[in-house]
Each structure stands twice: as C-alpha cells, then as structure tokens.
Amino acid sequence: xxxxxxxxxxxxxxxxxxxxxxxxxxxxxxxxxxxxxxxxxxxxxxxxxxxxxxxxxxxxxxxxxxxxxxxxxxxxxxxxxxxxxxxxxxxxxxxxxxxxxxxxxxxxxxxxxxxxxxxxxxxxxxxxxxxxxxxxxxxxxxxxxxxxxxxxxxxxxxxxxxxxxxxxxxxxxxxxxxxxxxxxxxxxxxxxxxxxxxxxxxxxxxxxxxxxxxxxxxxxxxxxxxxxxxxxxxxxxxxxxxxxxxxxxxxxxxxxxxxxxxxxxxxxxxxxxxxxxxxxxxxxxxxxxxxxxxxxxxxxxxxxxxxxxxxxxxxxxxxxxxxxxxxxxxxxxxxxxxxxxxxxxxxxxxxxxxxxxxxxxxxxxxxxxxxxxxxxxxxxxxxxxxxxxxxxxxxxxxxxxxxxxxxxxxxxxxx
RNA sequence: GGAGAGGUGGCCGAGUCAGGUCGAAGGCGCUCCCCUGCUAAGGGAGUUCGGGGUUUAUAGCCUCGACGUGGGUUCAAAUCCCACCCUCUCCGCCA
Numbered sequence: 001x002x003x004x005x006x007x008x009x010x011x012x013x014x015x016x017x018x019x020x021x022x023x024x025x026x027x028x029x030x031x032x033x034x035x036x037x038x039x040x041x042x043x044x045x046x047x048x049x050x051x052x053x054x055x056x057x058x059x060x061x062x063x064x065x066x067x068x069x070x071x072x073x074x075x076x077x078x079x080x081x082x083x084x085x086x087x088x089x090x091x092x093x094x095x096x097x098x099x100x101x102x103x104x105x106x107x108x109x110x111x112x113x114x115x116x117x118x119x120x121x122x123x124x125x126x127x128x129x130x131x132x133x134x135x136x137x138x139x140x141x142x143x144x145x146x147x148x149x150x151x152x153x154x155x156x157x158x159x160x161x162x163x164x165x166x167x168x169x170x171x172x173x174x175x176x177x178x179x180x181x182x183x184x185x186x187x188x189x190x191x192x193x194x195x196x197x198x199x200x201x202x203x204x205x206x207x208x209x210x211x212x213x214x215x216x217x218x219x220x221x222x223x224x225x226x227x228x229x230x231x232x233x234x235x236x237x238x239x240x241x242x243x244x245x246x247x248x249x250x251x252x253x254x255x256x257x258x259x260x261x262x263x264x265x266x267x268x269x270x271x272x273x274x275x276x277x278x279x280x281x282x283x284x285x286x287x288x289x290x291x292x293x294x295x296x297x298x299x300x301x302x303x304x305x306x307x308x309x310x311x312x313x314x315x316x317x318x319x320x321x322x323x324x325x326x327x328x329x330x331x332x333x334x335x336x337x338x339x340x341x342x343x344x345x346x347x348x349x350x351x352x353x354x355x356x357x358x359x360x361x362x363x364x365x366x367x368x369x370x371x372x373x374x375x376x377x378x379x380x381x382x383x384x385x386x387x388x389x390x391x392x393x394x395x396x397x398x399x400x401x402x403x404x405x406x407x408x409x410x411x412x413x414x415x
Numbered sequence: 416g417g418a419g420a421g422g423u424g425g426c427c428g429a430g431u432c433a434g435g436u437c438g439a440a441g442g443c444g445c446u447c448c449c450c451u452g453c454u455a456a457g458g459g460a461g462u463u464c465g466g467g468g469u470u471u472a473u474a475g476c477c478u479c480g481a482c483g484u485g486g487g488u489u490c491a492a493a494u495c496c497c498a499c500c501c502u503c504u505c506c507g508c509c510a
Contacts, residue, residue, distance in 0.1 A: 040467065040479085041478090044479045045478080047479065048478065053490070057490055057491070059436075236464085366465095367473090
C-alpha cells in the first residue's frame with residue numbers, strides 16, 4: 001500500500017507510472033482522498049456534537065431527559081446519513097489505493113521483461129554435460145518423478161539418496177552463513193490464515209497459485225516470506241533494534257496454475273520444494289544498503305558453489321506491485337544453453353509494512369519500516385544446477401568443496 | 416474432541432452483576448525536580464497509541480477513534496447482545 005501523502009510528489013508519481021500506474025489513476029485517487037478527508041471532518045464534527053448532547057443527558061434530571069433524548073435522536077439520524085457517505089468514500093479510496101504499485105527506484109530501468117539491466121556476469125557459460133539434470137537425477141536414483149506423479153500428481157517428486165544429504169548440506173551451509181551475519185534462524189508455520197495471506201500481499205492477486213485447506217480455513221504458503229512477514233505484523237519496534245534479519249527455512253507449496261508444458265524436465269518447477277529465505281525489517285534510511293547486502297550474500301553463495309551466473313536489475317514493468325527494485329541472479333543452465341533464475345532479492349520499501357502495520361519508534365518519531373526479502377537457497381533448484389555443473393564425464397558427481405564438510409562424502413559414483 | 420475460566424495502558428490490577436461523571440482507580444516501572452556527605456529512604460510533578468485539522472514542526476493546541484477483533488442494541492457501551500480470534504485449567508488423544 002502506498003502512502004497517500006506522497007501522491008503530489010513528482011518523483012514518486014514518475015516512479016509509480018514507470019511501474020504501470022497511469023496519471024489518471026493517480027489523480028483519481030488524489031481526488032477521492034481529498035473528498036474522503038473533508039467528509040471525515042464533517043462526520044467528526046457531527047459526532048462531537050452527538051457526544052456532547054449525550055453527556056448532557058447523563059447529567060440531566062429525569063424530567064428534562066425525554067426532550068433531550070428526542071433532540072439527540074434527530075442528530076443521530078443526521079449522523080447516520082453522513083457516516084454512510086463517508087463509508088462509501090472510504091471504500092472507494094481503499095479500492096483505488098490497492099491498485100497503485102510501489103514506485104520504482106530511480107535506478108530501475110523502464111520497460112518490460114526484456115528491458116532488464118545487466119548488472120554483472122561471473123564465470124563463463126559451459127557446454128552441456130552428457131545428461132541434462134532430469135536424466136541425471138533419474139539415473140542416480142536421486143529424483144523419482146514417476147512415483148511422485150503416481151502418489152501426488154505431476155510436478156511432484158521423491159528426492160532420494162545422496163541428493164537428500166546434499167539438500168541438508170546446502171541448508172546447513174547456508175544457515176551457518178546467515179547466522180554469522182546476524183540473521184535469526186527460523187522455521188515458520190507453513191499453514192497460515194487468510195488474513196495473513198492478505199496482509200502479506202499475496203491475496204487476492206495470487207490466490208490461484210495457493211493451495212487451500214478449506215476445512216480449517218488455512219492456506220499453504222508458497223514461500224516463508226509470508227509467515228516471516230507475520231512475525232512483526234502490527235508491532236511497534238524500537239528503531240535501535242533494526243535491522244531485524246531472519247533466515248526462514250520451510251517447504252514451499254505452489255499450484256503453478258497456468259504453467260502446463262513449461263519447464264517439465266526434472267524438478268525445475270514443482271509444487272513442493274524447500275527454501276531458505278532471507279527477510280529483513282530495516283530502518284527506512286538504510287534499506288538500500290540492506291538490499292545490496294542481500295545481493296552480496298546471494299552472490300557469495302553462487303560464487304562459492306562456483307556456478308556461472310549473471311545479475312540483472314529487473315525492469316519496472318516486470319516488477320510485482322510491492323517491489324521498488326529487484327535483482328535476479330540467473331545461473332547458467334548448460335542443458336538449455338541459457339541463464340535461468342535461481343535467486344532474487346527485492347526491496348519493498350514501506351509498501352508492505354504499511355499493510356502489515358509495522359512501525360519503528362526512534363529519535364525522529366514513529367515511522368513505517370522497510371521490508372526486504374531474498375532467496376538464500378531454493379534447495380531443489382540449486383541441486384538441479386549442481387547436477388549439471390558437477391556432473392563428471394564418467395557419469396559420476398563431484399561434491400562442491402564448500403559442501404563436503406556437511407555431506408561426509410566427496411564424490412558419488414555413477415550407478 | 417468434551418468441560419470450564421479469562422483477555423483492560425510498558426507491566427500488575429480495579430471497574431463489567433445494577434450502561435452516563437471511565438481513556439480508565441490503585442500499584443510497579445520509567446522520566447524530571449526537591450531534599451539528604453555518598454548510597455538507601457523520603458517529598459512533588461509527569462508518563463498509551465492512532466487518524467484528521469492548525470502549524471516551519473514528529474512542539475503546542477483543537478477534535479475523532481481505540482478496554483482481544485468485527486458487528487449489533489442504545490441519546491449514551493470497558494460494561495448489554497451476537498460472531499470470531501487468542502490464552503489458561505481439567506479430561507481425552509498424540510510425535
């Protein structure tokens with residue numbers, strides 16, 4: 001949710017328009033807000049009179065009460081009419097304001113999906129190994145998609161054998177890294193209420209991507225970002241405690257509606273996967289530093305895994321409503337001969353915090369905090385990239401150096 | 416799953432049966448001042464949050480709202496009614 005007071009600020013408007021808002025839309029909202037406020041004053045003035053009259057009734061003698069109550073009743077009818085008008089104006093402002101995206105940061109390129117800015121490239125693209133990740137995963141007995149489909153449907157898989165040990169190694173390695181950077185390790189609930197989905201900004205827009213448990217009015221989260229956002233919903237934090245950094249590990253569930261036929265190989269796109277997610281509550285003045293920190297961590301992980309990647313600054317038109325800026329880290333996928341997204345990090349500025357009601361009190365008063373999130377490690381997808389980059393010519397697998405202390409083995413022979 | 420108790424300011428806790436003088440007694444904590452060689456003790460004052468208006472101001476002033484949340488009744492709700500959420504106790508079940 002944007003701050004309505006910023007609507008007259010030209011830079012703010014430009015940023016919103018870059019994200020796809022129209023000038024007419026912003027003007028309409030501005031006008032709606034103005035009439036809402038003036039109606040609110042009228043309602044409050046009237047309500048004040050009602051309050052005063054009621055107080056007098058309390059002090060009045062029994063004889064004079066009936067006439068006073070009569071007068072109060074008239075005022076009340078008048079108030080009811082105004083209140084209804086006010087509620088209507090309120091609703092229209094709310095509807096309009098939810099449609100307005102968080103303005104893009106000045107450093108974000110305009111345009112759509114193809115108009116990203118290439119920030120950096122690390123390592124070199126390499127030729128495809130003998131087997132793509134799908135074939136390799138099946139050959140090693142690491143990924144069993146057939147039985148996954150039998151048991152749960154398409155886009156479900158069993159992960160087995162060394163792949164499981166590699167998953168735990170990745171999680172452990174990444175978690176230790178984050179703890180060293182003062183992230184609080186967290187295993188959050190993965191079932192949340194509808195209100196949490198709304199407050200985190202996933203409902204109503206992404207409703208069809210979410211699994212529902214109607215019997216209990218609960219929803220399976222597609223990312224631990226959601227329950228992590230709930231950790232300080234409605235809180236008034238102490239500014240001195242910021243930044244608050246959390247590292248959430250959870251399974252993630254996504255319906256992947258509308259992706260039939262896309263990414264059908266292996267476990268690139270599945271309904272259930274595990275992920276370590278970073279989430280930061282930041283001082284508004286420092287959130288851009290925190291955003292760079294998230295990118296730095298993501299790059300460090302990719303570097304140490306020795307995966308060739310590039311970082312892109314996602315164009316404004318390709319950003320979701322809440323993000324003011326987003327970096328994607330795309331790793332070279334040899335079998336496809338293309339860079340594919342593995343991790344990303346976004347700065348939501350105060351857009352999400354306003355809806356969550358999370359403020360921080362400091363020397364300069366109380367203000368909404370900024371929230372940021374980023375992928376530390378999407379486990380299944382990371383494994384998939386490792387399967388291609390660490391696959392040896394003889395069909396064996398070499399464990400990345402940094403994971404060896406956690407796996408207890410250094411190579412896995414071909415079966 | 417069954418039965419019961421309860422949710423009031425930073426914390427504790429009155430008020431709810433008998434609606435009005437209750438944004439809320441009292442206490443603790445905290446802040447400032449006074450007093451006392453130091454410390455302890457004592458005396459005094461202050462101390463919730465949010466929206467809107469005014470304003471250079473996040474000061475002050477005016478005003479509206481908030482006693483778990485949302486509705487309702489009423490001239491008037493912490494107090495009465497309804498729904499929901501949460502916490503606790505006992506029984507049952509359980510990794």
